[in-house]
Amino acid sequence: MKRIKIIILTGIIAFTCIVIPIACKKSFLNQTNTFGLPADAAASTKENVIGAVNGIYDTYQNSDLLKKCLWYRANFGTHDFFNWGADVFWNNYQIPATFVGLNTLWNQFYIGIARANYALPVIAKAKANGVIDAAFFFVDVVGLSDPALSVRRQIEKIEALNDMIGHCEIFKKTSDKRVLPTGDGMAIGFMLSPESPLQLGIELHQALKKYNTHTHKEDGSFLDVRIGLASGSVFIVNDVNSNQNIWGPGIIFARRVMDVGDGGHILLAGPLAESLLALDDKYRNIIKLLGDFQLKHGQIIKIYSAYSPNEFGNPVTPARFKP
Numbered sequence: 001m002k003r004i005k006i007i008i009l010t011g012i013i014a015f016t017c018i019v020i021p022i023a024c025k026k027s028f029l030n031q032t033n034t035f036g037l038p039a040d041a042a043a044s045t046k047e048n049v050i051g052a053v054n055g056i057y058d059t060y061q062n063s064d065l066l067k068k069c070l071w072y073r074a075n076f077g078t079h080d081f082f083n084w085g086a087d088v089f090w091n092n093y094q095i096p097a098t099f100v101g102l103n104t105l106w107n108q109f110y111i112g113i114a115r116a117n118y119a120l121p122v123i124a125k126a127k128a129n130g131v132i133d134a135a136f137f138f139v140d141v142v143g144l145s146d147p148a149l150s151v152r153r154q155i156e157k158i159e160a161l162n163d164m165i166g167h168c169e170i171f172k173k174t175s176d177k178r179v180l181p182t183g184d185g186m187a188i189g190f191m192l193s194p195e196s197p198l199q200l201g202i203e204l205h206q207a208l209k210k211y212n213t214h215t216h217k218e219d220g221s222f223l224d225v226r227i228g229l230a231s232g233s234v235f236i237v238n239d240v241n242s243n244q245n246i247w248g249p250g251i252i253f254a255r256r257v258m259d260v261g262d263g264g265h266i267l268l269a270g271p272l273a274e275s276l277l278a279l280d281d282k283y284r285n286i287i288k289l290l291g292d293f294q295l296k297h298g299q300i301i302k303i304y305s306a307y308s309p310n311e312f313g314n315p316v317t318p319a320r321f322k323p
């Protein structure tokens with residue numbers, strides 16, 4: 001009997017020495033996703049790509065994460081942070097490993113990480129395929145071609161515009177963007193966020209307001225711009241220097257919307273404006289419908305104007321706008 005016990009004990013020790021090192025290897029973190037579409041298939045349509053990105057955000061808007069593990073334990077009626085006095089461990093940093101909220105927290109975090117790991121190669125594959133969806137910001141300097149302006153004054157305005165955009169927070173913090181200089185302005189494509197073009201327009205107008213406190217219309221130093229925003233598909237192309245850039249219907253659309261405006265206008269194409277209005281209630285106070293407008297080649301679209309009195313935008317209907 002003693003001999004049998006020794007054999008069993010030896011077997012357990014041998015099994016432990018073999019299995020535990022294998023189980024503790026970091027390779028267990030590298031799991032193959034067997035539930036989602038392969039990256040090639042997911043990147044084949046814009047709906048799949050957008051769905052992969054939205055899945056990441058949905059993780060952190062999940063009610064289990066927000067209510068059951070972060071905030072659910074608090075009694076907001078009495079401002080009791082201890083779940084009606086039951087969970088006093090919050091006060092002494094001795095949260096038990098069996099606490100349900102803690103387990104839910106980690107589960108949701110790892111779900112978010114897994115979704116991000118799935119989305120990244122999908123996005124990369126979609127970009128490599130050459131066609132992507134983006135949101136566009138198109139701006140130019142009003143009256144820059146006026147023959148009364150000297151070339152030096154024109155250059156000063158272009159440099160001032162470039163400097164102000166370069167210092168806007170949304171421009172600095174957004175890495176996935178494409179910038180196309182257009183001579184009297186620029187076009188910027190934001191690959192991921194539909195909110196970024198409008199945010200950039202607002203920040204630029206705030207910077208212009210400060211800049212123009214030291215300028216005068218009489219001497220031509222006053223800087224005025226018009227902005228067009230739109231979303232749509234573009235192709236990734238290589239320029240003459242073999243650098244990747246973008247061109248296509250989305251960016252052309254933004255230019256045509258901008259051309260409708262006058263100085264101070266921030267105009268939005270219908271699809272982008274409507275997506276923002278559906279995204280957040282705050283946009284309902286600043287984005288207003290102007291109506292239908294016929295663009296080049298007879299195309300009719302809805303155009304919206306973004307403005308807030310004395311802050312940004314132009315509340316006056318554009319001169320070219322014909323309902």
